[in-house]
Amino acid sequence: MEGFVCHMRKGFVVEMGENVAVSRWRLHDAVVGLCMLALVLIIIAKLEQSAVTDIVGPFHVVDGDTLSADGNRFRLLDVDAPELGQRCTGDSRIYDCGNAARDGLAGMLDGADWVCAASGQDKYGRLLVRCKSGETDLAEELVRQGLVVADGGYLAAQAEARGDQRGIWGGTFDMPSDWRRARQLEEMEPTDGFLTYVVERIGTWWGK
Template sequence: MARLFSLIRDGTIALAFLVLVALIAAKLNDRPDIQHQGAFRAVDGDSLVLDGERMRLKGIDAPELTQTCERAGQEWPCGRLAQHTLQQLVSDDDTQCGGSERDRYDRLLVICRSRAGDINAHMVAGGMAVSYGGYRREEEQARVQKLGLWAGRFEMPRDVRDQARHENSGLQRLIGKWTGWE
């Protein structure tokens, strides 16, 4: 009988300990949103700066700033146009962006809102960005309506970045061979 009591007591203590650890972990993960308000500066089609804080729009991926796209057989500066579009959306003093996560470059991942609504959604719905873990419905609408990027041919922004990284690493290897710094 004493052995059964001891087993129940030890099991109860172990369960209580696990519940306590789970509650502590949940509290640590419950970071409050960092909120910013003002007239933001668009660095590119999915990145912003305000008062030195670098932010990236969560759930979307816009063309790289120097990226070009094709429409009706003509090249157009889709990266610059995405930046311009975002700048128009975030230039009001009442624009609010908030988030609690950071990306690998230490940029705050944010969802931005203004009088026009969800800015991240507007970028995708207008065809100036693609869905990147969110906004799939808006992307499908832009694709069906052939808006922005979807009016012609374009490379996915992540593919452009990967290609640039690959080209840069090849150049770095070549310079390393020439200089003996391999």
């Protein structure tokens, strides 16, 4: 009887050991599988990133921080422009600083070959871009001229514009994000043509 009990115990220990070994292998396989999945996702992300080539114009200006070309929209990184129809004051007058930002951006695009590099997308599906002509950064120049505000970068350029009272810094204005928040608006995404005109006119009437 004692030998039988010992045999049962031995069999139980062997079986338990086999189950532990099986569990360990399953855990090992699961970890390896997760690692392989993570590696595949990293490779896919790298391929998608490398698939985005430099974007060359001609560009169309949508608003003070958004461009379009070939039916695609591009949002300049690290800046925020006044919205079309947003009112600012300067030189003892009230003016549409959203229009001023858009016109300033259009002027900068003329006479220079800009190349934009994409880095992801925003919630509107626009490619986030940084555009340069030689060593000149387009968004940084917009900030330096006081046409847009820095939003995560270009703080030195903004300090320069503010110190010299350029653009919006020469008067009073609401930060674009505060202006949108006060009107319970998300960032506007105007379309070309008629709808852009409608957005501008609504903003003008609202600001009166």
